[in-house]
Amino acid sequence: MRIQKDRVKFNVGGRVFETTSTTLANAGRNSMFGAMFDESWNLIPNNSVEYFIDRNPDCFAVLLDLLQTGELYIPVNIPEKLLCREALYYGLLDHVRSAKWGRFDGNRLRLSRSITGQAPGDGTAIRAGPNGGCCVAHGSMVHVYDWMLDEHPPLNLDYQRVNDVGWADTENIVMGVSERLGRGDGGMGMFSSSTGELRHKFQVSHENQVKSYTAGALSFSSDYKIFSSCKGRSNEYGIGVWDQVTGKQVDFFYEPLGWSLGDADKLQWLEGSNCLLVATLFPRKDNCYISLLDFREKSMVWCWSDMEAPLAADEKRVRDAIAMEDSNSICVVNEFEELGFMDLRSSASSIRWGSRSRLMKGKMPEEPCYPKLAVHGGQLFSSMNDCISVLSGPDWVLTSRLRRSYGGSICDFSIGGDRLFALHSEENVFDIWETPTPPII
Template identity: 80%
Template sequence: MGIQKDRIKFNVGGKIFETSATTLANAGRNSLFGPMFDDDWHLQSMEGNDEYFIDRNPACFAVLLDLLRSGELHIPAKVPDKLLYREALYYGLLDHVRAAKWGQFDGNRLRLGASVTGRAPGDGTAIRAGPDGGCCVAHGSMVHVYDWMLEEHPPINLDYQRVNDIGWIDSENIVISACERLGRGDGGMGLFSSSSGELRYKFHVSHEDQVKSYTAGALSFSSDCKIFASCKGRSNEYGIGVWDQVTGKQIDFFYESPGWSLGDADRLQWLNGTNCLLVASLFPRKDNCYISLLDFREKRMVWYWSDIGAPVTIDEKRVRDAIAMEESSSICVVNEYEDLGFMDLRSTVGSVRWSSRSRLLTGKMPEEPCYPKLALHGGQLFSSMNDCVSVFSGPDCVLTSRLRRSYGGSICDFSIGGDRLFALHSEENVFDIWETPPPPIM
């Protein structure tokens, strides 16, 4: 950029600030200051004045101007965080503030940033990270939505319909799947505003040209704007439904085959590389475990595995969660002792190769354990177990880090997104926010 070293003055709330065009250009084209520059990043001439007047808080402007100069965020004690965030939003500098508060996600460098106590009675059931650093938490029939500043938006109340899963379309819209209530004809899925909680539209299931009530379970989203959900109806609507997330219209349905399980899935995962959907129905929701890959283009199951008929002599070999690892063409599974197992997607013979070196827990299980969950992010594998999240790195999934705190009880769910890890505890209605510290400014 051919930025001139011109100086520029601002009168912010009666206080004069002077800075250089180079510093101001760090705000970016989409900020309030972007239109002050021409296409070559030269300051455009002012007419009649030698300073810009902005009727805003001068103390916050000083903090934000220093952030543009140094890349570091120093907030004086007299400046409330919420006030600074509001001013940063006005100037178009929220992304700069976020980048200075926490860095690019790295599971081995995570630090506990905050903990939030839930506001609903009963245990939390699911937590999902939003794309901008916020999250949403399901408690029974309630969904509580938080922005990246951890300010709570109006809660979403589904009137005693139990929430099964939540998913973010973008920072403004979330999808909620819920149980059907017999005799009410409700349940299914809806698209809601994350800021107001308003229901924007419902996703319907049609069977033999008739709209059916159904229970929606696990959710997944594809890069080409499709929504996938496990579905259970009262007739033959057992399987995986597909909807266009823009129009809300149903565009496909993969029906469950006799002797298999799709409608009761615990996890769905869209695989961009193969254009297939991982569907996992797991113990204890089902008596047996069923894992399959569905190709919707050919309308067939291209890979599958089940423990039906397998000799299970010790309960620890029960699969509790599963996740596909596309780079290694494998599926990782975990049992209740956090042993990791792997299955080769290139092999038609589905068998689990358990990795005993991954065992992290020995001894007696707690009286009310939370079954482990898996997640992938940035080439790292994450597994929750009791009150801890373990981080595995490298092609051999070597344990490299553990995240643990002493308050809140076992972790019942966790989610990664917006460069944060959110961990929901089964007790005290508390969730933790783990962040990577920003790199030092040299």
């Protein structure tokens, strides 16, 4: 039996609820209840005090039940959007999300729904947000969806092509765009994900002069740094670094002679080694370049190029690459979705292609989508045509496939916020995959 002082009364919109501070503690310190009853606030619950909250009582009952049981039951008379609005007020959106679907597991993913985009033409890139939403780039436009998959005002770049897009955090989206000939208006900007307001325009300076540049691939670090490949008019080819909070340029890694950084297709920040993976891949370049940059030492600490070992006509060309810090390796994939691995501990590493046959069988489509790679939760994901393969374990064994017939080949996919988003190329549509919650016993 709970002690008397543990009981708490709320009057929500005229209805009285009685619960315990122990139940309210399940909301966490970042919630409204955490602010009210955390010890640091010196507010001791007392059942003689009734806290009045001028909000919807029906939604409060649902959220209180969620804190008590860990399960979410939404009565038919309560719109889900209304409940989510109230959960946002109380700081319980994460609790609602985690109750709606389970912890991400590639082998248990189920197709939740598909959404047809609003922009004309096909999408070019999709990026999962940290809070379960996503954004989709279509030419000069970026469409943003919250975790309820409601669309926010689109971001329109006035006919400038969006080369890459990414989430700096839950509230801000960064876009890299091409410079229009003679206009000097390319570069990179940060926008509010909810309103589309421009927060920062990131400039490149060299010798105290602002330079025009085209921003390519993007990446982000946990200490609020933004990385972008930059292609300029004169000598500023390379990788730029900006502070996300201030919008100021803090570093620049100039392209070494004979290498290719300004046209990079992919950047990946490695938290453990404090290095940046930079990959320039076929078919953008005839030759592939993969390197690791250490910005502390201003040096390239690891590099590989197929120029060092010229490929035969029927050799496997690298289409995507991803670093896996746990195994000190880089995984690459070719146009047949065959996986290869390079050892980061070797300064002269070569690709060790897997001995097994390709993951996907059957005839190649007339216009195939080149495969993409992702690593999440100790699992490796590889897309090819209309399917995403999930590989698990130390030997990366194929354990499941995610496939949907509608929409054609997958041109891009992204994982974040406990969801996987897959963007199709032949139709302007993307799929949302989620892990179902365990059954209630």
